[in-house]
Amino acid sequence: MELIGNDKVGILSEKFDVKQLARDIATNKDLQLNDSSFMVVSIDKIIERFQLWKQQLPMIEPFYAVKCNTDPVLVRILATLGCGFDCASREEIDIVMNTGVTADRLIYANPCKTRSFIAHAMQRDVRMMTFDNAEELVKVAKLHPNAEMILRIAVSDPTATCPLNLKFGCDPVLVAPQLLKKAYDEGVNVVGISFHVGSGCNDATAYKVALQHAKNLCEIGEGFGFKMDIIDMGGGFPGSEHKNSFENIAQVIREAIDEFFPDTEKRLIAEPGRFFAAAPFSLVANIIHATEVPASKITKNEKDGGDSGYMYYINDGVYGSFNCILFDHVHPTGGPLFDQDSDQKFVSTIWGPTCDSLDLVEDKKMMCKLQVGDWMYYPDMGAYTIAASTTFNGFARPSMIYVMTENVWNSKIKDSRHI
Numbered sequence: 001m002e003l004i005g006n007d008k009v010g011i012l013s014e015k016f017d018v019k020q021l022a023r024d025i026a027t028n029k030d031l032q033l034n035d036s037s038f039m040v041v042s043i044d045k046i047i048e049r050f051q052l053w054k055q056q057l058p059m060i061e062p063f064y065a066v067k068c069n070t071d072p073v074l075v076r077i078l079a080t081l082g083c084g085f086d087c088a089s090r091e092e093i094d095i096v097m098n099t100g101v102t103a104d105r106l107i108y109a110n111p112c113k114t115r116s117f118i119a120h121a122m123q124r125d126v127r128m129m130t131f132d133n134a135e136e137l138v139k140v141a142k143l144h145p146n147a148e149m150i151l152r153i154a155v156s157d158p159t160a161t162c163p164l165n166l167k168f169g170c171d172p173v174l175v176a177p178q179l180l181k182k183a184y185d186e187g188v189n190v191v192g193i194s195f196h197v198g199s200g201c202n203d204a205t206a207y208k209v210a211l212q213h214a215k216n217l218c219e220i221g222e223g224f225g226f227k228m229d230i231i232d233m234g235g236g237f238p239g240s241e242h243k244n245s246f247e248n249i250a251q252v253i254r255e256a257i258d259e260f261f262p263d264t265e266k267r268l269i270a271e272p273g274r275f276f277a278a279a280p281f282s283l284v285a286n287i288i289h290a291t292e293v294p295a296s297k298i299t300k301n302e303k304d305g306g307d308s309g310y311m312y313y314i315n316d317g318v319y320g321s322f323n324c325i326l327f328d329h330v331h332p333t334g335g336p337l338f339d340q341d342s343d344q345k346f347v348s349t350i351w352g353p354t355c356d357s358l359d360l361v362e363d364k365k366m367m368c369k370l371q372v373g374d375w376m377y378y379p380d381m382g383a384y385t386i387a388a389s390t391t392f393n394g395f396a397r398p399s400m401i402y403v404m405t406e407n408v409w410n411s412k413i414k415d416s417r418h419i
């Protein structure tokens, strides 16, 4: 056991399988006393994701989007690896800087900032920040004379799971050049262009289109005397297996950089959120109740009336980690933590624990029969899950169990000042 911040981390002598580890933990619980849900957090996996980024996009500095998951160990490990951070509020700035990350490794990437937070950023000397409207320039001119502004343009993959451009980003052709002029008139320093193609991007060409606009706008900005040396590619990178793989997106981006910014001296950055946060967190929830029902109650199909179905109630739901079903438009799929003896499958519903019928985790799922006290396992549960979870109805958040292998601890983490 070692400490990262205030959190205990289990150090294992050998490489481990997360699901097997979850089984060992579950087996050792006395369910009469403690059947609470938990997450296994693999720090090796965080490091693996960081290395994958460095391998595929070595020319782009990642600034982890903290809103995705503010877990203190995740933040400290990324800080140790040299990651930058994308913060959107005073609180997020403080979370990151209080682990010892310096202001030059932060971007305040919220185009519509609270005035007192701008003053706070000024005080802590956070300079890089985004804007997409003239009113924000007026606010910043008054409150933060050292700000280094990055103009956010709207370039969207309309098929992304969570498009963001309804709310943020200006039109790259009609509006962006006017905002560069406005910044010049207000005496605000602009240093680059940013975009976010949408979280859960499905169409990698959106990055290429955005980079082409960024190139044009850099030239326009340079015409006003701005240095325009930062290109911020935002987020949208998948957190796990996805029909548009990270490798594919990375290739499109590398080619677009070669085309639009050859031999560039520019500083290339991005703000991946789910790319780092999703895969390292696996949720294990307990079945606190199981009821046999006619299959037709679940399938709404009269003809299924003779067969049995099952309704299970687990101790995490949409008011907890599974809020991602509502807010992040994803459908997590889990399965029994332990292999079952019988292959026979029944139509099943997995409910969350609260007294709200909205609290539905998985519907009409074909699954073998489980009992009260059995465990369900959900991988890839780190992105946009705990960050927006509540304890509604008195159901606690899962506890975090952090693990890593000994040689990774010794070689990469132990001596970091962020630990």
Ligand SMILES: *Cc1c(COP(=O)(O)O)cnc(C)c1O
Pocket (backbone or CB within 6 Å): 065, 067, 068, 086, 109, 110, 196, 198, 199, 200, 234, 235, 236, 237, 271, 272, 273, 274, 275
């Ligand atoms: C949410 C957000 C991100 C992270 O998006 P992912 O799709 O999780 O990578 C990055 N930048 C900004 C400005 C965001 O709002």
